Amino acid sequence: MSGGPADRAVLSAANISMRYRRGGKLSGSEQIQALDGMSLEVRSGEILALVGPSGSGKSTLARCLAFLERPDSGEVGFQGEAVPWEDVLAMRGLRRRVQLVFQDPARAVSPRFTTEQVLREPQQAWQQRASPQRALDWAQLLAEVELDPKVLPMRARSLSGGQLQRLVLARALVTEPDALLLDETFSGLDLSLQAKLANLVLGLVESRGLTCVLITHNSALAEQLADRSLVLSQGRVVDERSAPDASTGGTS
Amino acid sequence: MTKPIDSNPDPKSPVLRLDRLEVRYPSRTAESDAVVVDGLGCEIARGQAVGVLGESGSGKTSLALAVTGLLPSEARCSMELEILGRPVPAAADERFWRRLRGDTIGMVFQQPSLALHPMRRVGLQVADVLLSHRPWSARSCRRKVMELLDELDLESDIFQAFPHQLSGGQRQRIVLAQALACEPSLLVADEPTTALDRKTEIQVLELVRRLSRERQMALLWISHDPGVLAEITDRIYVMYAGRWMEEGPTESLLAEPNHPYTKLLLDCLPRRKALRSEPLDRRRLTVIPGMAPPASELPSGCRFVDRCPVVTESCGEKPSPVPMGQGRTWCVRAGSTRLGSGP
Amino acid sequence: MGTKVARKWLWWILAIHLVVLAAELVAPHDFARQVRTLSFAPPTPPRWIDAEGRFHWRPFVYALQRDPRNPREFIDTTNERHPIRFWVPSEPRQMGPMVLKYRLFGTSSPTGIHLLGTDRYGRDMFSRILYGARLSLFAGALAGTLAVVLGLIAGTLCVTWGGWVDAFLMRMVELTISLPWLYLLIGVRAFLPLSMDPVPVFVLTIALVGTLGWAVPARLVRGVLKTAREQDYVQAARGFGASEAHLLFKHLLPQTRDTLLTQWALLVPKCVMAEVTLSFFGLGVQEPFPSLGSLISVLTEAHGAMTRVWMFWPAVALGLAILSYHLLAEALQQHRDV
Numbered sequence: 001m002s003g004g005p006a007d008r009a010v011l012s013a014a015n016i017s018m019r020y021r022r023g024g025k026l027s028g029s030e031q032i033q034a035l036d037g038m039s040l041e042v043r044s045g046e047i048l049a050l051v052g053p054s055g056s057g058k059s060t061l062a063r064c065l066a067f068l069e070r071p072d073s074g075e076v077g078f079q080g081e082a083v084p085w086e087d088v089l090a091m092r093g094l095r096r097r098v099q100l101v102f103q104d105p106a107r108a109v110s111p112r113f114t115t116e117q118v119l120r121e122p123q124q125a126w127q128q129r130a131s132p133q134r135a136l137d138w139a140q141l142l143a144e145v146e147l148d149p150k151v152l153p154m155r156a157r158s159l160s161g162g163q164l165q166r167l168v169l170a171r172a173l174v175t176e177p178d179a180l181l182l183d184e185t186f187s188g189l190d191l192s193l194q195a196k197l198a199n200l201v202l203g204l205v206e207s208r209g210l211t212c213v214l215i216t217h218n219s220a221l222a223e224q225l226a227d228r229s230l231v232l233s234q235g236r237v238v239d240e241r242s243a244p245d246a247s248t249g250g251t252s
Numbered sequence: 253m254t255k256p257i258d259s260n261p262d263p264k265s266p267v268l269r270l271d272r273l274e275v276r277y278p279s280r281t282a283e284s285d286a287v288v289v290d291g292l293g294c295e296i297a298r299g300q301a302v303g304v305l306g307e308s309g310s311g312k313t314s315l316a317l318a319v320t321g322l323l324p325s326e327a328r329c330s331m332e333l334e335i336l337g338r339p340v341p342a343a344a345d346e347r348f349w350r351r352l353r354g355d356t357i358g359m360v361f362q363q364p365s366l367a368l369h370p371m372r373r374v375g376l377q378v379a380d381v382l383l384s385h386r387p388w389s390a391r392s393c394r395r396k397v398m399e400l401l402d403e404l405d406l407e408s409d410i411f412q413a414f415p416h417q418l419s420g421g422q423r424q425r426i427v428l429a430q431a432l433a434c435e436p437s438l439l440v441a442d443e444p445t446t447a448l449d450r451k452t453e454i455q456v457l458e459l460v461r462r463l464s465r466e467r468q469m470a471l472l473w474i475s476h477d478p479g480v481l482a483e484i485t486d487r488i489y490v491m492y493a494g495r496w497m498e499e500g501p502t503e504s505l506l507a508e509p510n511h512p513y514t515k516l517l518l519d520c521l522p523r524r525k526a527l528r529s530e531p532l533d534r535r536r537l538t539v540i541p542g543m544a545p546p547a548s549e550l551p552s553g554c555r556f557v558d559r560c561p562v563v564t565e566s567c568g569e570k571p572s573p574v575p576m577g578q579g580r581t582w583c584v585r586a587g588s589t590r591l592g593s594g595p
Numbered sequence: 596m597g598t599k600v601a602r603k604w605l606w607w608i609l610a611i612h613l614v615v616l617a618a619e620l621v622a623p624h625d626f627a628r629q630v631r632t633l634s635f636a637p638p639t640p641p642r643w644i645d646a647e648g649r650f651h652w653r654p655f656v657y658a659l660q661r662d663p664r665n666p667r668e669f670i671d672t673t674n675e676r677h678p679i680r681f682w683v684p685s686e687p688r689q690m691g692p693m694v695l696k697y698r699l700f701g702t703s704s705p706t707g708i709h710l711l712g713t714d715r716y717g718r719d720m721f722s723r724i725l726y727g728a729r730l731s732l733f734a735g736a737l738a739g740t741l742a743v744v745l746g747l748i749a750g751t752l753c754v755t756w757g758g759w760v761d762a763f764l765m766r767m768v769e770l771t772i773s774l775p776w777l778y779l780l781i782g783v784r785a786f787l788p789l790s791m792d793p794v795p796v797f798v799l800t801i802a803l804v805g806t807l808g809w810a811v812p813a814r815l816v817r818g819v820l821k822t823a824r825e826q827d828y829v830q831a832a833r834g835f836g837a838s839e840a841h842l843l844f845k846h847l848l849p850q851t852r853d854t855l856l857t858q859w860a861l862l863v864p865k866c867v868m869a870e871v872t873l874s875f876f877g878l879g880v881q882e883p884f885p886s887l888g889s890l891i892s893v894l895t896e897a898h899g900a901m902t903r904v905w906m907f908w909p910a911v912a913l914g915l916a917i918l919s920y921h922l923l924a925e926a927l928q929q930h931r932d933v
Contacts, residue, residue, distance in 0.1 A: 053449045053450070053451050053452070054420065054448075054449040054452070055419070063830070066834055068830055068833055068834060092836035092837070092838065093836055094836075095833065095834050095835070095836050096834075096835060096836040098834075099834060100830075100831070100834055102827040102830070102831060104827065107826065107827040107828065108827040108828050108831050109828050109831075110828045110846060112849060121832060121835060121837075121845075122835040124841070124845075125832055125835045125836060125837030125838070125841045125845075126835060126836050126837070161308070168831075171831070174835075175835055175836070188446050188447070190307040190308050190476045191307070191476065191477070191478070191517055191518075191520040191521060192307060192516075192517065192520050192539060192540045193307075194520065194537075195520040195537035195538060195539045195540075196539045198536075198537050199536045199537055199539060202532050202533070202535055202536055203532075205532060206532045206533070217449040217450050217451075218450065218522075219450070220521070220522040221522045223522065223524050223526060223527055224522030224523070224524045224535060224537065225522075225535055226527060227527065227529055228527065229527060241527055242527060243526075243527040243528045243529040
């Protein structure tokens with residue numbers, strides 16, 4: 001596990017709100033309250049499920065927790081400290097600690113990149129200013145997500161759905177994050193593929209000591225995989241469910 | 253406009269009778285064609301809801317396209333198809349199908365947002381279907397659309413809305429309204445609710461079920477999700493690599509599957525009913541080992557032979573259907589042994 | 596660029612540009628060489644059969660002379676054949692860094708070949724069209740490139756800076772688009788001295804036309820970049836701690852390529868037309884230097900246009916060049932829609 005006390009919050013949101021404007025200036029815009037004073041904590045080493053219907057603000061919350069979007073009000077915290085939104089360089093480093101895996105893996109890789117380029121990008125994007133990192137152990141990384149090395153020279157978008165999911169998972173691991181946010185990664189998949197990927201994620205969480213936030217509208221899957229689940233509706237947390245014997249919050 | 257198939261034939265004949273459906277795609281690289289669907293047959297009675305359960309690549313979409321005459325031109329398809337007791341000629345051309353589709357057969361496909369024109373009011377898009385199949389005036393088409401919207405629990409002012417102003421569930425209902433406008437005898441649906449969240453999905457499914465009962469409309473519902481089929485169908489066909497594995501009444505098939513594939517597939521469903529802080533490896537889901545065979549290298553016998561946990565020597569022969577209760581199972585070991593208890 | 600069609604048109608356009616670029620070599624005459632006796636002479640087509648009906652393998656031309664009965668008309672001097680040869684020696688001329696002593700084709704006698712006739716001063720129209728097309732086409736291509744580059748820079752600034760820079764530049768775009776830019780062009784040019792050296796006029800024309808064309812590409816680039824930035828894979832790259840520069844060069848700018856190519860193919864003919872129009876009104880390069888515009892403007896001298904149809908060839912050449920660019924743009928656009 002990641003060192004600190006098991007109940008320490010890796011990620012936290014305190015009273016965050018976020019609004020979007022939809023429609024142009026001429027056609028009359030409407031405000032959409034995506035997040036409405038949401039507060040939550042993600043404890044170190046746990047699998048937290050965020051369950052809610054579409055429009056409940058799940059995806060916006062995921063982007064805030066991945067430090068990709070700054071909420072209109074409220075604070076996002078990482079390991080107990082508020083995130084310094086103004087400090088561009090610090091934010092770039094922080095974003096590497098939390099990786100968001102997007103819902104549609106095909107849209108999450110560039111149509112111009114080969115699989116190898118996709119996997120190299122996290123390092124290339126960072127190396128410009130930072131100290132050199134240790135070389136990527138391809139074989140080990142690919143084995144970890146059960147991806148055939150033969151796909152490396154192929155164009156990433158030409159892979160099958162299952163391979164793409166594994167690819168984006170592998171890419172998220174390159175930065176060696178503390179937490180993984182999975183945004184509907186398992187929805188709309190065939191049962192056997194969903195089961196394989198879910199097991200893969202469980203394995204990664206265990207072997208790498210990751211903290212995992214599972215965003216889904218499938219409450220059965222959430223119950224299967226998570227330690228704790230928060231039910232979201234209309235941009236708020238409306239219910240919290242945790243295992244009866246989960247007072248420590250961590251996994252065994 | 254004359255209909256190719258009379259909508260009031262003998263009430264006892266099934267709405268759809270399909271036999272020996274075969275769909276193959278000529279392959280550019282491999283020597284042999286890719287056989288996507290191989291010798292399927294089924295029957296759907298009036299008001300009956302039949303589901304096809306299959307994973308992606310099993311050929312279930314080709315099945316839906318074949319019975320609606322929408323297969324791409326490079327596909328080679330042969331079948332014996334009867335709709336409302338009248339055979340569809342093997343050389344049925346696009347004109348024949350066009351009069352059938354939207355009239356006798358309604359269709360809903362994946363991704364409702366793509367099926368609607370973004371710049372046209374949705375009410376008019378529903379009316380378009382009526383205008384092209386019925387000799388009605390614009391006014392009576394409009395009245396019919398209003399009735400349809402009401403039937404589908406949509407507000408009447410949605411008529412004037414554009415697709416982007418609607419939620420996913422509303423858009424799906426509009427696509428349904430298009431499919432149901434001409435009161436088809438058969439509705440073919442290919443995973444239309446996959447993009448919706450669970451709550452909306454159930455609402456749409458209940459709505460379709462209610463309408464199919466009220467109108468005595470037959471359903472051919474294709475999905476990878478047993479949960480969806482449990483909501484809406486009377487009978488399920490399980491499809492794998494282009495062939496039926498098993499068919500039977502929904503309840504008994506999902507509760508007590510006879511085919512090893514069905515059993516394994518249903519085992520992949522999450523089974524914990526409450527959060528428990530178990531160790532992570534106890535939370536693992538059951539998986540089916542291996543991969544589905546590619547359509548150009550299918551095994552000659554049972555298609556599931558490479559992944560089956562209870563395989564025997566006789567699995568190398570093509571299985572014929574074994575009656576099991578009220579259904580059939582295409583497995584040589586069906587009935588002879590208790591399946592599912594691994595070797 | 597994937598389509599064969601677009602590639603085909605691109606090669607064709609490249610070929611046109613290469614031919615006019617080598618005008619010194621290809622043209623059988625100097626653009627300024629006057630033969631006063633051959634004013635408004637008709638084309639001298641290559642022939643294979645002479646006046647006696649004999650066939651010759653090597654094509655030849657007959658020299659022209661005034662018809663003694665009607666001095667306004669020309670007749671062939673059939674007593675002597677002038678064979679057409681390739682790689683004819685000629686007076687040394689400068690072409691770029693090279694000194695040419697040959698022409699691609701011509702006759703060895705001084706009479707010469709006039710494929711497309713001559714103008715009022717007896718200058719060879721074919722040669723003048725080549726030289727004029729070089730000026731017009733290259734002015735257009737360079738101005739179009741300038742406009743696209745300016746548009747790319749402006750659009751990128753809008754997206755990376757945002758805020759007031761974005762708002763300001765977009766208002767400038769709207770202003771530029773709403774201006775009647777052809778009249779503006781003429782107005783600006785009219786401020787400058789009428790007779791200038793050809794090189795400054797050439798550069799000035801390119802700069803003027805190019806700076807006025809930036810608006811549409813700028814707006815399109817901004818739109819493409821704004822959409823691109825919301826793509827999941829760009830957001831994912833941000834998630835790896837990517838710098839703005841990495842996002843811009845690795846993900847965002849590559850997506851503008853198709854838009855820019857299409858815009859370029861659409862802008863170049865517009866810029867060619869702008870140069871032609873300026874020259875047509877006498878505001879481009881001055882005589883004796885030809886431009887397609889000034890060659891076409893000769894047609895406005897009403898007398899003789901209808902009897903001397905070869906004077907329409909510059910307009911045909913212009914039409915062909917513009918059409919080629921539009922077909923390229925069309926092919927590029929279809930490729931993008933797929």
